[in-house]
Amino acid sequence: MPHVWITGERVADRAALTAAGTLPGYRPTVDAHRRRRGPYTMAGEVFRTLVPVALERWPDLVHAHDIELLSVAPELRDIVPATRETLTSLAVPRERTRFYSRLRTLRLAHGLTELLRDHLTREAGPTRTLVVENVDHADPTDVELLTILLRRLDPELLTLVVCTGPAVADEGLATALARYAGHRHAPARQIDPAGTDEELAAAYVASDGTSDEPALLGAYRRLEPAARATLHDARAAELEGDGEWTWALGAVPYHREHGADPAGAGARALHTALEYTISMGFYHATLDYGERGRALVDWSAQEVLWWAFTSKMTTSLMLLSRAPEAEALYDEARSFSLNPVVHRRAAYATAMIYTRHHEVRDHHKAKAWIHQAIVLAELMGEGGLPVVFQQNGLALIELHLGDLPAALRLVDGGMARLDRELDPEEHRLHRSVLLYNRAQILAGMGRTEEALVDYAAVIAVDPNYPEYHFDTGNLLHSLGRDTEALAAYAEARRLSPTFGEIYYNRADVLMGLGEWEAAVADLGYLLELDPGYLDAYVNRAGALAALGRPDEARADAGAGLAIDPDNPYLHCLLGDLHAEEGRTAEAEGSYAVALRFDPGLAPAWAGRAALAYAAGELTAAVGYLDRALEGGEDAALLYNRATIRRELGLVGEALADLDRALELAPGDPDTLRERELCLDPAFP
Numbered sequence: 001m002p003h004v005w006i007t008g009e010r011v012a013d014r015a016a017l018t019a020a021g022t023l024p025g026y027r028p029t030v031d032a033h034r035r036r037r038g039p040y041t042m043a044g045e046v047f048r049t050l051v052p053v054a055l056e057r058w059p060d061l062v063h064a065h066d067i068e069l070l071s072v073a074p075e076l077r078d079i080v081p082a083t084r085e086t087l088t089s090l091a092v093p094r095e096r097t098r099f100y101s102r103l104r105t106l107r108l109a110h111g112l113t114e115l116l117r118d119h120l121t122r123e124a125g126p127t128r129t130l131v132v133e134n135v136d137h138a139d140p141t142d143v144e145l146l147t148i149l150l151r152r153l154d155p156e157l158l159t160l161v162v163c164t165g166p167a168v169a170d171e172g173l174a175t176a177l178a179r180y181a182g183h184r185h186a187p188a189r190q191i192d193p194a195g196t197d198e199e200l201a202a203a204y205v206a207s208d209g210t211s212d213e214p215a216l217l218g219a220y221r222r223l224e225p226a227a228r229a230t231l232h233d234a235r236a237a238e239l240e241g242d243g244e245w246t247w248a249l250g251a252v253p254y255h256r257e258h259g260a261d262p263a264g265a266g267a268r269a270l271h272t273a274l275e276y277t278i279s280m281g282f283y284h285a286t287l288d289y290g291e292r293g294r295a296l297v298d299w300s301a302q303e304v305l306w307w308a309f310t311s312k313m314t315t316s317l318m319l320l321s322r323a324p325e326a327e328a329l330y331d332e333a334r335s336f337s338l339n340p341v342v343h344r345r346a347a348y349a350t351a352m353i354y355t356r357h358h359e360v361r362d363h364h365k366a367k368a369w370i371h372q373a374i375v376l377a378e379l380m381g382e383g384g385l386p387v388v389f390q391q392n393g394l395a396l397i398e399l400h401l402g403d404l405p406a407a408l409r410l411v412d413g414g415m416a417r418l419d420r421e422l423d424p425e426e427h428r429l430h431r432s433v434l435l436y437n438r439a440q441i442l443a444g445m446g447r448t449e450e451a452l453v454d455y456a457a458v459i460a461v462d463p464n465y466p467e468y469h470f471d472t473g474n475l476l477h478s479l480g481r482d483t484e485a486l487a488a489y490a491e492a493r494r495l496s497p498t499f500g501e502i503y504y505n506r507a508d509v510l511m512g513l514g515e516w517e518a519a520v521a522d523l524g525y526l527l528e529l530d531p532g533y534l535d536a537y538v539n540r541a542g543a544l545a546a547l548g549r550p551d552e553a554r555a556d557a558g559a560g561l562a563i564d565p566d567n568p569y570l571h572c573l574l575g576d577l578h579a580e581e582g583r584t585a586e587a588e589g590s591y592a593v594a595l596r597f598d599p600g601l602a603p604a605w606a607g608r609a610a611l612a613y614a615a616g617e618l619t620a621a622v623g624y625l626d627r628a629l630e631g632g633e634d635a636a637l638l639y640n641r642a643t644i645r646r647e648l649g650l651v652g653e654a655l656a657d658l659d660r661a662l663e664l665a666p667g668d669p670d671t672l673r674e675r676e677l678c679l680d681p682a683f684p
Helices: 011-018 041-057 059-064 066-072 074-078 104-123 140-152 171-180 197-206 214-222 225-240 245-249 251-257 262-280 283-296 303-319 323-336 340-357 363-380 384-401 404-421 428-444 448-461 466-478 482-495 500-512 516-529 534-546 550-563 568-580 584-597 602-614 618-629 635-647 651-664 669-679
Strands: 003-007 029-031 128-133 158-164 181-185
Touching: 003 011, 003 171, 011 128, 011 158, 029 041, 041 059, 041 066, 041 074, 041 104, 041 140, 059 066, 059 104, 066 074, 066 104, 074 245, 104 140, 140 158, 140 171, 140 283, 171 181, 197 214, 197 225, 225 245, 225 251, 225 262, 245 251, 245 262, 251 262, 251 283, 262 283, 262 303, 283 303, 303 323, 303 340, 323 340, 340 363, 340 384, 363 384, 384 404, 384 428, 404 428, 428 448, 428 466, 448 466, 466 482, 466 500, 482 500, 500 516, 500 534, 516 534, 534 550, 534 568, 550 568, 568 584, 568 602, 584 602, 602 618, 602 635, 618 635, 635 651, 635 669, 651 669
Parallel strands: 003 158, 003 181, 029 128, 128 158
Antiparallel strands: none
């Protein structure tokens, strides 16, 4: 049976349907309502239950996913040691100068899916069922995870029963439910909970405000405000003594902001949650806490808290590609505050919005804002770090403007100043960021060996940060050092939750080495992670064609064209497949379509040349190869043109092509033989 989607007006209605005996096996229910534990409320509940069992049976599996587990259930830290800490994960808030990509939660979700799948596969046994309630009130982290679980988990292994209200707002989850789950609707039932108003109100508070029973909510609203506040504070105190920290991300701030001291205890509880979630990359939750915190505090009397809520919101908005909203909040901050620190930080962040985050970038406007930030940092006399931080932003802008030497001077100067003014153990994260930035600038300047030295140095100080190994692999591949590149990609894969880009880049290396089967496997896994990854279809189709598997190659081309009907590479590939099957007219048609979408596509012109040569149209074939070579010299194309020119009696031109081909691919035996043939006195 497929997964199941149950809709209904209230939890009790849906629960009656899940208890009706029509679902297989044991049916534990997990409440995903974010008001309980914030981000990963559902995931935390599942893995706090699963991990102690899995740890006894297959600790290797648990330790392979320690990053994911400790991200969703930090309470597991007592039994699951963190073995891959980075300077980013260890940085205290005042030294945090780098934030995780918005893709981090996606990577966590894939890792958790694979952990759950592998655990259940090893455990064997009958189909399990997991009921997930209140999904329409879940944090986006749980929604993202559920979406992936629905697609990637075999319902015969684990049947997911997703319970929501009548409609699902999240488009991705709605699509997954429609595709992978059978739908059932729970009829409404008449429920009249017994008890006094005080008892029903207490029950509502005990549900952490998640109950959807009208009688409980009505009783709660009828209670005197002071009595409600007392209930909330008592529940918060109970949860704070519970020993499970993630209550601090959901129920505790909810109760404190509705308790007797919302602007004090409530704001502090929200601030605790805010600082944690932004450090973990849970940006939607950070926005929620920031909005709620700003509603509680008086900016003029509590500026430190107000700015914390505001600035964490702006950072999250930028990372969620909502730059105009972030800029509006910075404008508000500038209009409210006379604090120079607020203005310096707002100026820096606005510069980053213009150089990195707006859809249409304006690097010159960004430079104007970053200059203001640098001037303020210098005038305030706060020490070297604030100035260096702003100058690092200026280096990024110079990089975007194409002035790499200026960017390098700024980064070098910043590193030297920090070495002079700070203790070696201070701000290690920001120093590593500067070193990494210098490596990137050097690589952009073509000073690749120096860049590799800097990459090695930053890995030495922060060895568990996967992107450093990934970028090192990319640089090594560009230098033709593919064995080392594969080793760097392997290390990046070991250190990170599921990281799709690694598999794409590694497959590219493997194809260059002729290891087609391994490349196909990597691209297949990538497409399991992301079925919409167009370039993976393009590359896998090419690899399958090289392996002599035309039907599979054609299927991938079709899947890719369903995503991008105008993709010239896939039309060209179809042309190659038609040509190999002797279907000349179809091949010519596919090449023509490819060239309509990309008139300079060399493989399509080369394909046309091959068709013309097979038809005996040698002059036309040379003309097509001329067009193919307009986009850049290629040894194989030069060799092909040389052979045809020799057949046309154009020996001088053929020799020129062969000599250039040997410069590009020294020692190629076919080219050397063709050259000997051209020089043979017996050749007419």
